[in-house]
Amino acid sequence: MLTGVLKSAVPSLVALALGLLVASAVMLAFGEDPVGIFSALFRGALTTQFGQSSVLNYMYSYILLALAFLLPGKAGIWNIGGQGQAILGGVAAALLVEFVALPPVVWPLAAIVVAILTGAAWAAICGLLEAYRNASAIVTTIMTNFIAANLATFILYYVLIPKAHVPSFYNEVDFPAGATLLTLPYFTTSIMIIVAVLVAVGTAFFLSRTTLGYKIRATGLGSRPAESKGINPRTTKVIAMIIGGGIAGLAGAGAVMSVGHGCGTVACYQDGFASGWFGGFGFAGIAVALVAVNDPLASIFSAVFFSILAAGMPFAYQNIYIVWAMQGIIIIFMAAPELSRMILTQRGKRKWT
């Protein structure tokens, strides 16, 4: 299995090299200095404490959202809705914390559980629509992302911020200290990165070794043979969506409950949502999964790379747009071959009979 993963990493590495090359060419064309930008980016992300913490912060979200995409994908259902599931998970966690006071330890755990359940329920809607009403999840998950984002904004401004009674220019809200997640020593980041890696390892085990994971893979690779042997592909797809949505919800909980997103010593909604989540963590997660050829363990490594690019960006700020452009180019190169391969195999399955 490991050699298989290594073999499948080859195209990703080639794509990475090509992406860096083309990005450099674009930078040169615009009179920028690619070597300077890249070295500033990597140096900043890897050698400063802020950069390293930032890498870990991006990484847990990328890992979890990659899993939220790839696990339903194994059942043949496209969850593009990790973004919305995470946002609503985070909002649900915040609502619980703001409105229900619980003893320490139980408090954050309860908030995480609520976030997972919310993400799962939100994903279940699209899963059910695809399984029983033939509405492609690719479309419905994208559409429900908008609903989730606007719902979250509404709740943030009309429920959470008034409740917290902390009018602030940044709309920052102090998160109750007893409900925040533990912070790692040395880094200014929460233990979410450890959670995310454990979830990735757990997902790998789940898919390869459990009977439910087997059914999910069977449904994705051959829903008709699976059905003829008594595996209900519809139920299985919905279950896969629910699990994926739960993982995304967990990422959302991390976003609001982690200290150190740049809000100093407290977690804050503003940072948790506006800067990251609305900006497209969910979609970056899909790119991470595609580069990892939908392998849960490989997603960890793929997330490292994407996190470095994201975290190093502030250090290469001569021209922030050229850095964004570069990220986009690299993502296209890394994700496109796999993306097109996946679409091709999907189409192949729907041969005319």
Next chain:
Amino acid sequence: MNETMLRMAGIRKTFPGVVALDGVDLTVGQGEVMGILGENGAGKSTLMNILYGLYTMDAGTIEMQGKKVHIRNSADAIGLGLGMVHQAFTLVPNLTVMENIILGSEPSRAGVVDRGRARAQVLALVKQVGLDIDLDTMAEDLPTGFKQRVEILKALHRGAKVLILDEPTAVLTPIEAEELFKSVRRLTQGGSTVIFITHKLKEVMAITNRITIMRRGKVVTTLDTKDANFDVLANAMVGRQVQRKFNFGPYKPGELLLQVEGLRAASKHKTEALDGLSFSVNAGEIVGVAGVEGNGQTELVECIMGLMKPTGGAIRLGTKLINKLPTSEVLKLSVGHVPEDRALNGLILDFSVAENVVLGATESTDFSRRGVMAPRKIRDFARKIVKLFNVSAAGIDVKARNLSGGNQQKIIVGRELAGQPHLLIAHQPTRGLDVASTEYIQSLLVDSRNAGRGVLLVSADFDEILDLSDRILVLYEGKIIGELNRGAGIGELGRLLGGIAAK
């Protein structure tokens, strides 16, 4: 025969591992209806797809009106005056009849469709060939027979002189079929030539002038329809290869395993796929369901296996009514199922051999505990299947995709027989397999029967049906139109298969 319109000579076509056409000659005269008769896989459609430019032939020549032609794609074919009406229609549902007819050959002025001229053309065409239809109806609102009529008009509007109809009555009601025959007669009176592909004896007798009978990629004979009768056609169509010998024990049917009563089911096209059929299977016998594909076999098996809901009637396993049970519950009642298409329904091609042998069985305590699979037990089981059923595979970790069809089928049959089911439903168990694999799998079915299991063998391979079945049920248009015992003649079977009920 009139002046020759079309001549195909020495046509050969191979697909990987299969010779689909082997030196086929076909001559069609101007203005005649040529019937091409044959069972599934005889090569009828392949031949027509070559003529229409959808496949390229490996060898052979095609002449139209005495001139050699090269048909590289369907545009070439259309340009030469060939038109094809497929079984699946290609109309655009939300365009009108007229728009559909002109689609692809619209009369236009400066890039804009000239609707006035188009209407005049189409009206003239409709009048000329006498196929009445309302030009302003949306295609999606048309009944099936009229959709087909639009397809025919579309081909004629593109200038078709030779019209190929591929199993045109398969989707039609008997009255619609009668209308189609009238249309075909009008077309030939108007000078068109029609090639009529079918497996139905009545139809070739009713509509054609001459008949070419194909079997296993070759032309058996070509004769004038006036010289033909059902027996001649049936014998030529079914044919008989060397009879294979199996080691049958005495025929001692035991307890009742499967009872189907008045079963009804709707097909995907909302037509009646199963029309109240009844039969039973006992322990210790092979019951063969013969029939040309598309007569309800798929629906019958899917209803029994819980993959499709019957619209009426009863299915019992033993005494238990299973009409509404999901597949997983049916499988628990000691039923094995070899699905009709091993690549589509039988195996997950991107799963390894080991993963495939436990498909649907992972919950069993043999293979998992509390939801966690036991890879060692699964692998042991896979090795056992591979060994027991002579699968030649490079190991149990190779993907099913990389095995030959025969080995794939051995894995499926092995998987299904490993549970020692009381009843085995084998649907097209040897289709497309080489001789050795075919015989091996057939011998496994016979062994199961001798061991006291019941086998329901659903097959379009008539040799297989005749060789293996203790009783033969002939399925035709969703009904069982006849039952034969072992030793029945092929003529009798052929007549029933062609829809001619027993005398």
